[in-house]
Amino acid sequence: MAFHESWVDKQIREAQERGEFDNLPGAGKPLEGLDDPDPDWWVKKMMAREGLDASDALPPVMILRREHASFPESLLDVRTEDGVREVLRDYNLRVVDDRRRPAFGKESPVWAPTVEIEPMVERWRELRAERAAAAARAAVAAAAVSEPAPPRKRWWQRHGT
Structure with missing residues (x-):
């Protein structure tokens, strides 16, 4: 019988x-992590090695729910109200798109909530x-703490002339 080599x-x-x-690195050594009780040890190690965030592997609806939970604090770096409204409109559009995705299984699908834009802009x-106000208070406190240095004497004042 002939052997067929793939x-x-x-x-x-x-x-x-x-x-x-x-002469490959690790040749002849046992594989690390095989005795780890966590069955996903190798995935976690690879993600840490590659600098990946585990939240990137979440389903889209969970990422949207996490984003919703971060409002309005996550919006503090947005400079204008129009910019905040745009971010919130984009979020709401992504939520609606996620809701249009077909759901499978017996359980009802998990939904991310939409955001009411104007109350969020007010917040x-x-x-x-x-x-x-906190930054202004910190600046005033920093200015009060730092006293100006005494004026430096000139060379003729130091030598008594």
């Missing part, structure tokens, strides 16, 4: 014959005012 097996055999698997205004 293309992959042939590539591996030829690489072995060329010595491409010789953004309040937070920005609080942040500006």
Whole structure:
């Protein structure tokens, strides 16, 4: 009976014959993590090595719910009310798009809530005012703490002339 070697097996055999698997790092050592009770140890290690965030693997609806929970604090860096309205409109559009996605299974789908734009803009205004007031208080406190240095004597004043 003739042995049929697959293309992959042939590539591996030829690489072995060329010595491409010789002296690889970790050769002859046991694999790390096999005794870890967490079945996803290798995924977590790879994500840490690659600098990936685990939240990127969440379903889109969960990412939207997390974004909703961060409002209005996450909007503080937006400079204008129109910019805040635009961010919130974009969020609401993404929520509606997610709701249009077909749902499968017996359970009802998880939905992300939409945002009422004007109350959120009002809350953004309040937070920005609080942040500006806190910054002003910090600046006043810093100015009060730092006293000006005494004037430096000139060389003729130091030498008594």
